[in-house]
Amino acid sequence: MNYVICSDYLVKGISEIKRRMCLVISNGVIEDIKPYEPKELPRGYEKLNYVGKHTVITHGFASSHTHLGLYPIRSTLLNKLELDAWVKRYVWPWELELRRRPELSYHTALIALKELVSSGVTLVIDMHPNGSEVAKALIKYGVRGNICTPVMEGGAYKSIDESLKENLRLLNEWHGKHELITVGLCPCTVRLASKEAYEKCIELALKYSTNIHTHLSEVVDDIKYTLSKYGKRPAHYLLELGIGKVKTIIAHGVWLTLNEIRALSSPNITLITNPRSNYLLRSGKPQLRHIVKYLNTGLGVDVAPTYNIIDEILFLKFNERWLAPHDMYRLLTEGYRALSIGKGFIDVDEVADVTVWRLNACIGDPLMGVLQGVAKPSLIMVNGAPIYRDDKFKVAYDEFNKSYSTLLDVLTSF
Ligand SMILES: [Zn+2]
Incomplete structure (x- = not known):
């Protein structure tokens, strides 16, 4: 039509x-x-x-770093925990439950997307163990998605090998198989994915002409870790591993120095800021003026009390008053440019x-x-x-209701 x-x-x-x-x-x-x-x-x-x-x-807007699967536990961000404590107390047990019952990820994504899409989001860049279920929910809505499995040791995965195999399986099943869906590779973060895991993900991203997606310098412990293990700050460490060679989505960048920000400046690299999760988990506040000046910069809800991208940009504006409307519009559409889905602006x-x-x-x-x-x-x-x-x-209300009641049963006993 x-x-x-x-x-x-x-x-x-x-x-x-x-x-x-x-x-x-x-x-x-x-x-x-x-x-x-x-x-x-x-x-x-x-x-x-x-x-x-x-x-x-x-x-259309992009939520360029998102965990649709964590939607039911989003309010736990208000429990005054910092990142590692929150992940261990809520995220990993919930993800283990989802890996036992993958169909729950479909119901979770279906409900999360209702809020996200209502705020004008037409592209979701997501990271979740059951990517296949997320893809089905995205297609049900008719929304674009870039999905991946977090490649990591810990939490829902016993080993890097196990999670990498899952990411590859997802890639073979979905990448380029549906007009709305692409699959990236997701070395989760420097403390949970080894040097070899990053190298393998970059190699595979080159082979399959796709992107990688990772968390970087979200908390101070990330910096302590790469400094003590490799003698370098996280951005320099990942650049040496070759992230600049492939399209790379970096989430957070809270503790990047100006030197690291300048070093990351590349057409292939996009930094995604997630102000509400950084604030509520007390991770810190990135140097956004420098980030926006030197880097392609986008916005994502990550995990937040609402999955409404307008709430996210408004919170950012309250903290970064210098942002002009065109800066905000650029942040909201950057995911399109990051994945080369056009210019991200309306034009012929x-x-x-x-x-x-x-x-x-x-x-x-x-x-x-x-x-x-x-x-x-x-x-x-x-x-x-x-x-x-x-x-x-497009999704019928009966289907929302079915997903709500399925999840309610699980959450009450979780
Ligand atoms: Zn994240």
Whole structure:
């Protein structure tokens, strides 16, 4: 199906606001961008006209570092624990349970995506032991995903070998097999994945033309560890192992020095900031001004009390007041550029991943309306197909209810 979508405003490129515009969409791609002329709309396209309804079209957003599987335990971030204590008390026992019953990861992802997608997210870069179940939930919504298995020793895995085999199995099963899904390799973090594990993941990413995804310098212990074991700070250590050779998603970077930030500057490397999890786990505060200046920088919910990407960007804005609207918009769309899924901005020949927002308040700048959280989606489209329309997802409410009750039973006895 091909569409013409018209709206009161359009955010074209990074921050150019245009009045009364239409997107002409065919075969999943934006074929043309035209001023709204009701009598001259092209024939043979379904017309979705939002003009006069106080609406704005933006590109779809990305949550570029996410753990959909941890959604049911998200509120435990409020329990005043620091990262390692929280992981041991809540994350690993929950992941062990999910590995025993993989179908629970499908139900978890199905519910988590409801909140994430409602905030305009059309691309999720995820890390989870049961990636196959996550892929099924993403496809159910029609959302793009880049998935992987955390390659690590500890928690849900007895050895690196076991987790790496699972990541490879996921890659063979899903990478490039569905238009919405790609699979990366995920050496989890320097303290849980060995030097050999990083080297193997980089080698495989090169072989399969895919990305790696890792946590870096989230807590001070990461720095102590690589300094004592390899005599280098974490970024220099990973750069020497070759992360710059492949597309690399780095989560956190809380303790990166300016020297490390400069060294990481590469078209292949994208740093994803996760302000709420860093704050609640008291991990620290990254040098975001330097990070944004030198590195491709995106945003992810990681694990947070809500999986709403607008909550994440607003929290960031309260802590980093210098961020301009176009900086925030760039952070929200960076995952697209990180994975080379187009430019991540609305333009001709770009993928048709777009959201039509209904501005629920009188506001001068429609983009700020979206970023301030006063807008709600009227239409969300991925790859030129509507996935949310007229306040309804493609996923039936019965299915949400089934997933809710399945998880409720498990959580009460967990
Ligand atoms: Zn994480």
